[in-house]
Amino acid sequence: xxxxxxxxxxxxxxxxxxxxxxxxxxxxxxxxxxxxxxxxxxxxxxxxxxxxxxxxxxxxxxxxxxxxxxxxxxxxxxxxxxxxxxxxxxxxxxxxxxxxxxxxxxxxxxxxxxxxxxxxxxxxxxxxxxxxxxxxxxxxxxxxxxxxxxxxxxxxxxxxxxxxxxxxxxxxxxxxxxxxxxxxxxxxxxxxxxxxxxxxxxxxxxx
Amino acid sequence: xxxxxxxxxxxxxxxxxxxxxxxxxxxxxxxxxxxxxxxxxxxxxxxxxxxxxxxxxxxxxxxxxxxxxxxxxxxxxxxxxxxxxxxxxxxxxxxxxxxxxxxxxxxxxxxxxxxxxxxxxxxxxxxxxxxxxxxxxxxxxxxxxxxxxxxxxxxxxxxxxxxxxxxxxxxxxxxxxxxxxxxxxxxxxxxxxxxxxxxxxxxxxxxxxxxxxxxxxxxxxxxxxxxxxxxxxxxxxxxxxxxxxxxxxxxxxxxxxxxxxxxx
Numbered sequence: 001x002x003x004x005x006x007x008x009x010x011x012x013x014x015x016x017x018x019x020x021x022x023x024x025x026x027x028x029x030x031x032x033x034x035x036x037x038x039x040x041x042x043x044x045x046x047x048x049x050x051x052x053x054x055x056x057x058x059x060x061x062x063x064x065x066x067x068x069x070x071x072x073x074x075x076x077x078x079x080x081x082x083x084x085x086x087x088x089x090x091x092x093x094x095x096x097x098x099x100x101x102x103x104x105x106x107x108x109x110x111x112x113x114x115x116x117x118x119x120x121x122x123x124x125x126x127x128x129x130x131x132x133x134x135x136x137x138x139x140x141x142x143x144x145x146x147x148x149x150x151x152x153x154x155x156x157x158x159x160x161x162x163x164x165x166x167x168x169x170x171x172x173x174x175x176x177x178x179x180x181x182x183x184x185x186x187x188x189x190x191x192x193x194x195x196x197x198x199x200x201x202x203x204x205x206x207x
Numbered sequence: 208x209x210x211x212x213x214x215x216x217x218x219x220x221x222x223x224x225x226x227x228x229x230x231x232x233x234x235x236x237x238x239x240x241x242x243x244x245x246x247x248x249x250x251x252x253x254x255x256x257x258x259x260x261x262x263x264x265x266x267x268x269x270x271x272x273x274x275x276x277x278x279x280x281x282x283x284x285x286x287x288x289x290x291x292x293x294x295x296x297x298x299x300x301x302x303x304x305x306x307x308x309x310x311x312x313x314x315x316x317x318x319x320x321x322x323x324x325x326x327x328x329x330x331x332x333x334x335x336x337x338x339x340x341x342x343x344x345x346x347x348x349x350x351x352x353x354x355x356x357x358x359x360x361x362x363x364x365x366x367x368x369x370x371x372x373x374x375x376x377x378x379x380x381x382x383x384x385x386x387x388x389x390x391x392x393x394x395x396x397x398x399x400x401x402x403x404x405x406x407x408x409x410x411x412x413x414x415x416x417x418x419x420x421x422x423x424x425x426x427x428x429x430x431x432x433x434x435x436x437x438x439x440x441x442x443x444x445x446x447x448x449x450x451x452x453x454x455x456x457x458x459x460x461x462x463x464x465x466x467x468x469x470x471x
Contacts, residue, residue, distance in 0.1 A: 033301045048302050048322030135325040143329045144423040151427050155435035159442040166446035172456050191458045
């Protein structure tokens with residue numbers, strides 16, 4: 001019997017990394033627009049005009065793939081139960097070294113909130129991005145507001161991304177595998193997502 | 208975030224609206240000197256022409272027709288880039304050198320450095336910059352080639368009534384204040400490069416009484432931008448601090464703990 005259990009299917013993983021690649025391109029092309037401090041990043045793309053063009057293309061791909069990714073996981077991330085409430089009350093045990101056990105399903109509330117945030121951020125960035133795309137075609141007030149919102153939501157997304165990367169890599173050893181090969185160790189699943197493990201295998205995770 | 212500006216060395220215009228006769232010599236002279244194509248316009252029943260600034264029209268006369276107690280009055284207003292001391296366009300421009308402060312304190316532009324983001328269109332308190340077929344910024348640049356040679360800009364040179372006066376900004380203001388004129392733009396936005404002596408309230412000329420950089424633009428560039436950079440590095444610092452204080456959530460590697468049915 002295998003020590004591993006599948007967490008993300010191949011298509012889920014490929015989609016995730018397409019969204020990731022778009023996000024990285026959007027950051028690299030957009031950061032020079034955010035502040036002249038990062039003007040040098042335009043050089044990667046052969047100047048600001050090209051960077052803007054690539055930002056627009058990557059933005060469209062990001063918008064649809066990110067929304068599609070959310071819709072794929074909508075059922076798993078949009079409902080919260082009593083176990084989730086406990087997790088939230090104790091901040092998932094992340095603020096203390098003492099071991100805590102939560103009866104968590106496929107995603108913990110932090111992951112659910114992150115998924116919802118990214119979906120909302122995608123909507124806001126996409127809609128405001130449309131106005132910024134052709135500023136002379138829309139009322140000035142709307143474009144001004146869009147520029148401000150686009151910058152604000154980007155900042156929030158970048159900060160969430162730092163936390164996401166941390167928690168999915170060194171913060172929770174064994175997690176990254178789920179997005180690389182798709183399989184996680186059973187012990188990892190029992191520890192972090194006991195309810196999900198039970199649903200999947202029928203085994204009692206605590207033993 | 209506004210760059211400091213040497214107020215004493217600033218050059219600019221004093222536009223005395225009461226002297227303007229609406230001849231539009233300034234419009235024509237500007238086009239001639241700056242080699243700007245003529246725009247095809249349509250007759251809409253008024254004398255004002257063109258009805259708006261275009262990429263090939265850096266300044267124009269706005270005709271304000273008013274009727275009060277059966278009497279019609281005409282007012283003329285020279286509309287152009289104000290060369291603000293605290294310029295919204297420069298605040299948002301992501302391409303250094305595309306919009307720049309000249310040594311005379313005016314706001315110049317360099318089409319070769321413009322990356323066509325059009326942020327300046329949104330950030331201008333007076334809605335001045337225009338983008339043409341080349342997708343590059345254009346606006347009044349105050350004829351830097353003429354000014355560098357000690358000449359007045361083409362528009363001021365052509366003005367037959369001295370409604371448009373060009374020179375040292377502080378001197379022009381002092382002179383107008385000495386003549387008890389009501390001035391617009393002396394202190395707003397760290398002083399406009401184009402100061403108006405007006406016959407009535409600013410609103411009458413379609414100007415904001417107190418011009419400012421749009422609130423969203425101010426929030427974006429002066430609040431969110433610096434806080435965002437701080438927040439980004441702060442979040443990286445926070446996760447690193449978490450790693451070395453509380454630490455990662457390790458799963459027990461001990462095989463004896465394994466009771467889930469799997470085996471090593």
